[in-house]
Amino acid sequence: MNGKLTKSEALELITPVIDNEASAEEREAFMAYIAHDDEVRQEYQAMKALKSVVRSRCPSAKAPDSLKKFLSSLCSSELSEAEAPPIYDVPCKQTVSSHNNPEQPGDDHDFSNWWYFATAAVVLITALLWGSMSYFNSTANSSVYNLEEYAYQHFTKHDGRLVSPTISTASLGFAEIQLAQDYDMPMTIPELEKAEFKGVVYDEFVPGYSAPLLEYHLSEEDQYIYIFAFRLDKMEEFGKLVRNEEAVNTCTKSQDFHVRNVNGKHVVSWKWNDIWYTAISNHDGNTLASLVKPLGYTNR
Known part of the structure:
Protein backbone atom coordinates (compact mmCIF):
# COMPACT_ATOMS: atom_id res chain seq x y z
CA MET A 1 0.00 0.00 0.00
CA ASN A 2 1.10 3.50 -0.75
CA GLY A 3 2.26 5.23 2.44
CA LYS A 4 -0.13 8.16 1.90
CA LEU A 5 -3.91 7.73 1.78
CA THR A 6 -6.55 9.72 0.00
CA LYS A 7 -9.58 10.86 1.98
CA SER A 8 -11.74 8.24 0.28
CA GLU A 9 -9.30 5.47 1.21
CA ALA A 10 -9.14 6.71 4.80
CA LEU A 11 -12.94 6.68 5.08
CA GLU A 12 -13.08 3.12 3.79
CA LEU A 13 -10.54 2.05 6.42
CA ILE A 14 -12.52 3.37 9.44
CA THR A 15 -14.48 0.17 10.02
CA PRO A 16 -11.59 -2.28 9.29
CA VAL A 17 -9.31 -0.37 11.67
CA ILE A 18 -11.91 -0.35 14.48
CA ASP A 19 -12.68 -4.05 13.95
CA ASN A 20 -8.95 -4.95 13.83
CA GLU A 21 -9.37 -6.24 10.29
CA ALA A 22 -6.87 -3.84 8.70
CA SER A 23 -3.25 -4.86 8.17
CA ALA A 24 -0.49 -3.27 10.22
CA GLU A 25 0.52 -1.20 7.20
CA GLU A 26 -3.04 -0.01 6.59
CA ARG A 27 -3.55 0.86 10.24
CA GLU A 28 -0.29 2.83 10.35
CA ALA A 29 -1.19 4.74 7.19
CA PHE A 30 -4.68 5.46 8.54
CA MET A 31 -3.41 6.80 11.86
CA ALA A 32 -0.91 8.97 10.02
CA TYR A 33 -3.71 10.36 7.85
CA ILE A 34 -6.19 11.25 10.61
CA ALA A 35 -3.42 13.09 12.45
CA HIS A 36 -3.95 15.94 9.99
CA ASP A 37 -7.63 15.41 8.96
CA ASP A 38 -9.98 16.46 11.77
CA GLU A 39 -13.15 15.43 9.93
CA VAL A 40 -12.10 11.83 9.32
CA ARG A 41 -10.67 11.60 12.84
CA GLN A 42 -14.00 12.73 14.33
CA GLU A 43 -15.88 10.13 12.29
CA TYR A 44 -13.44 7.46 13.41
CA GLN A 45 -13.87 8.43 17.07
CA ALA A 46 -17.67 8.60 16.75
CA MET A 47 -17.86 5.15 15.16
CA LYS A 48 -15.49 3.72 17.75
CA ALA A 49 -17.64 5.15 20.57
CA LEU A 50 -20.81 3.76 18.96
CA LYS A 51 -19.36 0.28 18.61
CA SER A 52 -18.25 0.42 22.23
CA VAL A 53 -21.80 1.28 23.37
CA VAL A 54 -23.35 -1.46 21.23
CA ARG A 55 -20.80 -4.00 22.43
CA SER A 56 -21.48 -3.21 26.10
CA ARG A 57 -25.29 -3.12 25.74
CA CYS A 58 -25.76 -5.99 23.29
CA PRO A 59 -23.67 -9.04 24.20
CA SER A 60 -23.13 -11.52 21.38
CA ALA A 61 -24.96 -14.84 21.27
CA LYS A 62 -24.40 -18.01 19.29
CA ALA A 63 -26.50 -18.17 16.14
CA PRO A 64 -29.05 -21.02 16.05
CA ASP A 65 -28.60 -23.87 13.58
CA SER A 66 -31.73 -22.79 11.70
CA LEU A 67 -30.14 -19.43 10.90
CA LYS A 68 -26.93 -21.10 9.72
CA LYS A 69 -28.90 -23.38 7.38
CA PHE A 70 -30.86 -20.43 6.00
CA LEU A 71 -27.70 -18.43 5.28
CA SER A 72 -26.06 -21.47 3.69
CA SER A 73 -29.01 -22.01 1.35
CA LEU A 74 -29.08 -18.29 0.56
CA CYS A 75 -25.40 -18.30 -0.41
CA SER A 76 -25.91 -21.37 -2.58
CA SER A 77 -28.77 -19.66 -4.35
CA GLU A 78 -26.67 -16.55 -5.02
CA LEU A 79 -23.83 -18.68 -6.42
CA SER A 80 -26.18 -20.40 -8.83
CA GLU A 81 -27.34 -17.02 -10.12
CA ALA A 82 -23.80 -15.69 -10.52
CA GLU A 83 -23.62 -16.86 -14.15
CA ALA A 84 -26.65 -14.78 -15.16
CA PRO A 85 -25.82 -11.65 -17.17
CA PRO A 86 -25.37 -8.60 -14.92
CA ILE A 87 -27.94 -5.85 -14.81
CA TYR A 88 -26.38 -2.39 -14.73
CA ASP A 89 -27.92 0.73 -13.24
CA VAL A 90 -28.79 3.53 -15.59
CA PRO A 91 -26.07 6.17 -15.08
CA CYS A 92 -27.18 9.37 -13.34
CA LYS A 93 -26.87 12.71 -15.05
CA GLN A 94 -23.95 14.78 -13.82
CA THR A 95 -24.73 17.43 -11.27
CA VAL A 96 -23.55 20.98 -11.73
CA SER A 97 -20.76 20.52 -9.19
CA SER A 98 -19.51 17.25 -10.73
CA HIS A 99 -19.70 18.74 -14.21
CA ASN A 100 -17.62 21.72 -13.11
CA ASN A 101 -15.02 19.56 -11.34
CA PRO A 102 -14.17 16.19 -12.93
CA GLU A 103 -12.31 15.05 -9.80
CA GLN A 104 -15.62 15.28 -7.88
CA PRO A 105 -14.22 16.42 -4.50
CA GLY A 106 -17.79 16.85 -3.33
CA ASP A 107 -18.41 13.07 -3.39
CA ASP A 108 -16.04 12.40 -0.53
CA HIS A 109 -17.43 15.38 1.36
CA ASP A 110 -21.05 14.28 0.88
CA PHE A 111 -20.25 10.72 1.93
CA SER A 112 -18.33 12.06 4.89
CA ASN A 113 -21.25 14.22 6.03
CA TRP A 114 -23.74 11.39 5.57
CA TRP A 115 -21.60 8.98 7.55
CA TYR A 116 -21.00 11.50 10.32
CA PHE A 117 -24.67 12.42 10.74
CA ALA A 118 -25.81 8.78 10.53
CA THR A 119 -23.35 7.84 13.25
CA ALA A 120 -24.37 10.80 15.40
CA ALA A 121 -28.06 9.90 14.95
CA VAL A 122 -27.49 6.31 16.08
CA VAL A 123 -25.48 7.47 19.10
CA LEU A 124 -28.21 9.99 19.97
CA ILE A 125 -30.99 7.39 19.68
CA THR A 126 -29.02 4.98 21.86
CA ALA A 127 -28.48 7.69 24.47
CA LEU A 128 -32.18 8.64 24.42
CA LEU A 129 -33.30 5.04 24.87
CA TRP A 130 -30.88 4.53 27.73
CA GLY A 131 -31.94 7.81 29.31
CA SER A 132 -35.62 6.88 28.97
CA MET A 133 -35.06 3.54 30.70
CA SER A 134 -33.13 5.25 33.49
CA TYR A 135 -35.88 7.86 33.85
CA PHE A 136 -38.70 5.32 34.06
CA ASN A 137 -36.72 3.18 36.50
CA SER A 138 -36.03 6.15 38.72
CA THR A 139 -39.68 7.24 38.45
CA ALA A 140 -40.86 3.79 39.47
CA ASN A 141 -38.52 3.84 42.45
CA SER A 142 -39.68 7.28 43.60
CA SER A 143 -43.50 6.85 43.56
CA VAL A 144 -45.47 9.36 45.61
Whole structure:
Protein backbone atom coordinates (compact mmCIF):
# COMPACT_ATOMS: atom_id res chain seq x y z
CA MET A 1 0.00 0.00 0.00
CA ASN A 2 1.10 3.50 -0.75
CA GLY A 3 2.26 5.23 2.44
CA LYS A 4 -0.13 8.16 1.90
CA LEU A 5 -3.91 7.73 1.78
CA THR A 6 -6.55 9.72 0.00
CA LYS A 7 -9.58 10.86 1.98
CA SER A 8 -11.74 8.24 0.28
CA GLU A 9 -9.30 5.47 1.21
CA ALA A 10 -9.14 6.71 4.80
CA LEU A 11 -12.94 6.68 5.08
CA GLU A 12 -13.08 3.12 3.79
CA LEU A 13 -10.54 2.05 6.42
CA ILE A 14 -12.52 3.37 9.44
CA THR A 15 -14.48 0.17 10.02
CA PRO A 16 -11.59 -2.28 9.29
CA VAL A 17 -9.31 -0.37 11.67
CA ILE A 18 -11.91 -0.35 14.48
CA ASP A 19 -12.68 -4.05 13.95
CA ASN A 20 -8.95 -4.95 13.83
CA GLU A 21 -9.37 -6.24 10.29
CA ALA A 22 -6.87 -3.84 8.70
CA SER A 23 -3.25 -4.86 8.17
CA ALA A 24 -0.49 -3.27 10.22
CA GLU A 25 0.52 -1.20 7.20
CA GLU A 26 -3.04 -0.01 6.59
CA ARG A 27 -3.55 0.86 10.24
CA GLU A 28 -0.29 2.83 10.35
CA ALA A 29 -1.19 4.74 7.19
CA PHE A 30 -4.68 5.46 8.54
CA MET A 31 -3.41 6.80 11.86
CA ALA A 32 -0.91 8.97 10.02
CA TYR A 33 -3.71 10.36 7.85
CA ILE A 34 -6.19 11.25 10.61
CA ALA A 35 -3.42 13.09 12.45
CA HIS A 36 -3.95 15.94 9.99
CA ASP A 37 -7.63 15.41 8.96
CA ASP A 38 -9.98 16.46 11.77
CA GLU A 39 -13.15 15.43 9.93
CA VAL A 40 -12.10 11.83 9.32
CA ARG A 41 -10.67 11.60 12.84
CA GLN A 42 -14.00 12.73 14.33
CA GLU A 43 -15.88 10.13 12.29
CA TYR A 44 -13.44 7.46 13.41
CA GLN A 45 -13.87 8.43 17.07
CA ALA A 46 -17.67 8.60 16.75
CA MET A 47 -17.86 5.15 15.16
CA LYS A 48 -15.49 3.72 17.75
CA ALA A 49 -17.64 5.15 20.57
CA LEU A 50 -20.81 3.76 18.96
CA LYS A 51 -19.36 0.28 18.61
CA SER A 52 -18.25 0.42 22.23
CA VAL A 53 -21.80 1.28 23.37
CA VAL A 54 -23.35 -1.46 21.23
CA ARG A 55 -20.80 -4.00 22.43
CA SER A 56 -21.48 -3.21 26.10
CA ARG A 57 -25.29 -3.12 25.74
CA CYS A 58 -25.76 -5.99 23.29
CA PRO A 59 -23.67 -9.04 24.20
CA SER A 60 -23.13 -11.52 21.38
CA ALA A 61 -24.96 -14.84 21.27
CA LYS A 62 -24.40 -18.01 19.29
CA ALA A 63 -26.50 -18.17 16.14
CA PRO A 64 -29.05 -21.02 16.05
CA ASP A 65 -28.60 -23.87 13.58
CA SER A 66 -31.73 -22.79 11.70
CA LEU A 67 -30.14 -19.43 10.90
CA LYS A 68 -26.93 -21.10 9.72
CA LYS A 69 -28.90 -23.38 7.38
CA PHE A 70 -30.86 -20.43 6.00
CA LEU A 71 -27.70 -18.43 5.28
CA SER A 72 -26.06 -21.47 3.69
CA SER A 73 -29.01 -22.01 1.35
CA LEU A 74 -29.08 -18.29 0.56
CA CYS A 75 -25.40 -18.30 -0.41
CA SER A 76 -25.91 -21.37 -2.58
CA SER A 77 -28.77 -19.66 -4.35
CA GLU A 78 -26.67 -16.55 -5.02
CA LEU A 79 -23.83 -18.68 -6.42
CA SER A 80 -26.18 -20.40 -8.83
CA GLU A 81 -27.34 -17.02 -10.12
CA ALA A 82 -23.80 -15.69 -10.52
CA GLU A 83 -23.62 -16.86 -14.15
CA ALA A 84 -26.65 -14.78 -15.16
CA PRO A 85 -25.82 -11.65 -17.17
CA PRO A 86 -25.37 -8.60 -14.92
CA ILE A 87 -27.94 -5.85 -14.81
CA TYR A 88 -26.38 -2.39 -14.73
CA ASP A 89 -27.92 0.73 -13.24
CA VAL A 90 -28.79 3.53 -15.59
CA PRO A 91 -26.07 6.17 -15.08
CA CYS A 92 -27.18 9.37 -13.34
CA LYS A 93 -26.87 12.71 -15.05
CA GLN A 94 -23.95 14.78 -13.82
CA THR A 95 -24.73 17.43 -11.27
CA VAL A 96 -23.55 20.98 -11.73
CA SER A 97 -20.76 20.52 -9.19
CA SER A 98 -19.51 17.25 -10.73
CA HIS A 99 -19.70 18.74 -14.21
CA ASN A 100 -17.62 21.72 -13.11
CA ASN A 101 -15.02 19.56 -11.34
CA PRO A 102 -14.17 16.19 -12.93
CA GLU A 103 -12.31 15.05 -9.80
CA GLN A 104 -15.62 15.28 -7.88
CA PRO A 105 -14.22 16.42 -4.50
CA GLY A 106 -17.79 16.85 -3.33
CA ASP A 107 -18.41 13.07 -3.39
CA ASP A 108 -16.04 12.40 -0.53
CA HIS A 109 -17.43 15.38 1.36
CA ASP A 110 -21.05 14.28 0.88
CA PHE A 111 -20.25 10.72 1.93
CA SER A 112 -18.33 12.06 4.89
CA ASN A 113 -21.25 14.22 6.03
CA TRP A 114 -23.74 11.39 5.57
CA TRP A 115 -21.60 8.98 7.55
CA TYR A 116 -21.00 11.50 10.32
CA PHE A 117 -24.67 12.42 10.74
CA ALA A 118 -25.81 8.78 10.53
CA THR A 119 -23.35 7.84 13.25
CA ALA A 120 -24.37 10.80 15.40
CA ALA A 121 -28.06 9.90 14.95
CA VAL A 122 -27.49 6.31 16.08
CA VAL A 123 -25.48 7.47 19.10
CA LEU A 124 -28.21 9.99 19.97
CA ILE A 125 -30.99 7.39 19.68
CA THR A 126 -29.02 4.98 21.86
CA ALA A 127 -28.48 7.69 24.47
CA LEU A 128 -32.18 8.64 24.42
CA LEU A 129 -33.30 5.04 24.87
CA TRP A 130 -30.88 4.53 27.73
CA GLY A 131 -31.94 7.81 29.31
CA SER A 132 -35.62 6.88 28.97
CA MET A 133 -35.06 3.54 30.70
CA SER A 134 -33.13 5.25 33.49
CA TYR A 135 -35.88 7.86 33.85
CA PHE A 136 -38.70 5.32 34.06
CA ASN A 137 -36.72 3.18 36.50
CA SER A 138 -36.03 6.15 38.72
CA THR A 139 -39.68 7.24 38.45
CA ALA A 140 -40.86 3.79 39.47
CA ASN A 141 -38.52 3.84 42.45
CA SER A 142 -39.68 7.28 43.60
CA SER A 143 -43.50 6.85 43.56
CA VAL A 144 -45.47 9.36 45.61
CA TYR A 145 -48.72 8.37 47.32
CA ASN A 146 -51.50 10.78 48.20
CA LEU A 147 -52.75 10.07 51.71
CA GLU A 148 -56.42 11.02 51.26
CA GLU A 149 -56.74 9.10 47.99
CA TYR A 150 -55.31 5.94 49.52
CA ALA A 151 -57.66 6.26 52.50
CA TYR A 152 -60.48 6.34 49.95
CA GLN A 153 -59.05 3.27 48.17
CA HIS A 154 -58.93 1.26 51.40
CA PHE A 155 -62.50 2.23 52.29
CA THR A 156 -63.90 1.28 48.88
CA LYS A 157 -61.79 -1.88 48.70
CA HIS A 158 -63.57 -3.19 51.82
CA ASP A 159 -66.95 -1.64 50.88
CA GLY A 160 -66.83 0.37 54.08
CA ARG A 161 -67.33 -2.77 56.16
CA LEU A 162 -65.44 -4.24 59.11
CA VAL A 163 -61.91 -5.46 58.45
CA SER A 164 -60.71 -8.23 60.75
CA PRO A 165 -58.80 -6.34 63.52
CA THR A 166 -55.19 -6.98 64.46
CA ILE A 167 -56.05 -5.70 67.94
CA SER A 168 -59.63 -6.76 68.67
CA THR A 169 -60.94 -4.76 71.61
CA ALA A 170 -63.67 -2.28 72.57
CA SER A 171 -61.32 -0.52 75.01
CA LEU A 172 -59.65 2.63 73.70
CA GLY A 173 -57.11 2.53 76.53
CA PHE A 174 -56.08 -1.08 75.89
CA ALA A 175 -55.68 -0.38 72.17
CA GLU A 176 -53.48 2.65 72.93
CA ILE A 177 -51.21 0.53 75.15
CA GLN A 178 -50.89 -2.20 72.50
CA LEU A 179 -50.09 0.30 69.76
CA ALA A 180 -47.39 1.93 71.89
CA GLN A 181 -45.83 -1.35 73.02
CA ASP A 182 -46.08 -3.46 69.87
CA TYR A 183 -45.90 -0.89 67.07
CA ASP A 184 -44.03 2.09 68.56
CA MET A 185 -47.15 4.16 67.95
CA PRO A 186 -48.02 6.18 71.09
CA MET A 187 -51.19 8.09 70.29
CA THR A 188 -54.64 9.14 71.42
CA ILE A 189 -57.48 7.05 70.02
CA PRO A 190 -60.45 9.41 69.58
CA GLU A 191 -63.83 8.67 71.09
CA LEU A 192 -66.72 8.90 68.62
CA GLU A 193 -70.28 9.93 69.45
CA LYS A 194 -72.73 6.99 69.48
CA ALA A 195 -70.09 4.72 67.88
CA GLU A 196 -68.65 1.47 69.21
CA PHE A 197 -64.91 1.00 68.91
CA LYS A 198 -64.18 -2.33 67.19
CA GLY A 199 -60.38 -2.45 67.31
CA VAL A 200 -57.26 -1.71 65.26
CA VAL A 201 -56.05 -3.09 61.95
CA TYR A 202 -52.28 -2.64 61.66
CA ASP A 203 -51.40 -3.25 58.04
CA GLU A 204 -49.67 -1.80 54.98
CA PHE A 205 -51.24 1.51 54.00
CA VAL A 206 -49.09 2.03 50.92
CA PRO A 207 -46.23 -0.15 49.62
CA GLY A 208 -43.45 -0.06 52.19
CA TYR A 209 -45.37 1.88 54.85
CA SER A 210 -47.72 0.49 57.51
CA ALA A 211 -50.17 2.44 59.67
CA PRO A 212 -52.99 1.67 62.11
CA LEU A 213 -56.61 1.74 61.01
CA LEU A 214 -59.07 2.50 63.83
CA GLU A 215 -62.51 0.98 63.22
CA TYR A 216 -65.82 2.20 64.62
CA HIS A 217 -69.40 1.02 64.16
CA LEU A 218 -72.58 3.09 64.33
CA SER A 219 -75.18 0.44 65.13
CA GLU A 220 -78.18 2.75 64.61
CA GLU A 221 -77.15 3.29 60.99
CA ASP A 222 -75.14 0.10 60.52
CA GLN A 223 -72.29 2.22 59.21
CA TYR A 224 -68.55 1.87 59.80
CA ILE A 225 -66.04 4.66 60.18
CA TYR A 226 -62.35 4.27 59.34
CA ILE A 227 -59.74 6.50 60.94
CA PHE A 228 -56.12 6.11 59.82
CA ALA A 229 -53.34 7.45 62.05
CA PHE A 230 -49.80 8.47 61.05
CA ARG A 231 -46.75 9.54 63.01
CA LEU A 232 -45.56 12.70 61.29
CA ASP A 233 -41.86 11.97 61.88
CA LYS A 234 -42.18 8.46 60.40
CA MET A 235 -44.19 9.78 57.47
CA GLU A 236 -41.55 12.43 56.79
CA GLU A 237 -38.80 9.82 57.04
CA PHE A 238 -40.64 7.60 54.53
CA GLY A 239 -40.83 10.57 52.16
CA LYS A 240 -43.36 9.16 49.67
CA LEU A 241 -46.65 9.77 51.49
CA VAL A 242 -48.03 13.28 50.92
CA ARG A 243 -50.97 15.08 52.49
CA ASN A 244 -53.31 17.59 50.93
CA GLU A 245 -51.53 20.94 51.12
CA GLU A 246 -54.67 22.83 52.13
CA ALA A 247 -55.28 20.32 54.93
CA VAL A 248 -51.74 20.79 56.23
CA ASN A 249 -52.15 24.58 56.25
CA THR A 250 -55.60 24.39 57.89
CA CYS A 251 -54.90 21.91 60.70
CA THR A 252 -52.65 23.81 63.10
CA LYS A 253 -54.68 23.65 66.35
CA SER A 254 -56.21 20.62 68.05
CA GLN A 255 -59.79 21.47 67.00
CA ASP A 256 -58.99 22.31 63.38
CA PHE A 257 -60.07 19.88 60.71
CA HIS A 258 -60.21 19.75 56.92
CA VAL A 259 -62.69 18.06 54.57
CA ARG A 260 -61.68 16.89 51.11
CA ASN A 261 -63.98 15.33 48.54
CA VAL A 262 -62.36 12.27 46.94
CA ASN A 263 -64.54 10.72 44.24
CA GLY A 264 -67.73 11.56 46.12
CA LYS A 265 -66.50 10.46 49.57
CA HIS A 266 -65.59 13.04 52.21
CA VAL A 267 -62.19 12.55 53.85
CA VAL A 268 -61.71 14.40 57.15
CA SER A 269 -58.21 15.20 58.46
CA TRP A 270 -56.86 16.76 61.67
CA LYS A 271 -53.68 16.80 63.79
CA TRP A 272 -53.12 16.11 67.47
CA ASN A 273 -49.55 16.63 68.64
CA ASP A 274 -47.34 14.60 66.27
CA ILE A 275 -50.13 12.33 64.96
CA TRP A 276 -52.04 13.00 61.76
CA TYR A 277 -55.57 11.52 61.57
CA THR A 278 -57.52 10.82 58.38
CA ALA A 279 -61.14 9.64 58.66
CA ILE A 280 -63.54 8.38 56.01
CA SER A 281 -67.09 6.98 56.03
CA ASN A 282 -70.32 7.27 54.08
CA HIS A 283 -71.19 10.46 55.98
CA ASP A 284 -70.95 14.08 54.98
CA GLY A 285 -67.59 15.48 56.08
CA ASN A 286 -69.00 17.93 58.62
CA THR A 287 -71.25 15.22 60.06
CA LEU A 288 -68.26 12.89 60.39
CA ALA A 289 -66.21 15.62 62.10
CA SER A 290 -69.07 16.26 64.56
CA LEU A 291 -68.91 12.60 65.66
CA VAL A 292 -65.27 12.98 66.81
CA LYS A 293 -65.85 14.23 70.36
CA PRO A 294 -62.45 15.87 71.01
CA LEU A 295 -62.84 18.08 67.93
CA GLY A 296 -65.82 19.73 69.65
CA TYR A 297 -67.50 20.52 66.35
CA THR A 298 -71.29 20.95 66.15
CA ASN A 299 -72.84 20.33 62.75
CA ARG A 300 -75.59 22.90 62.31
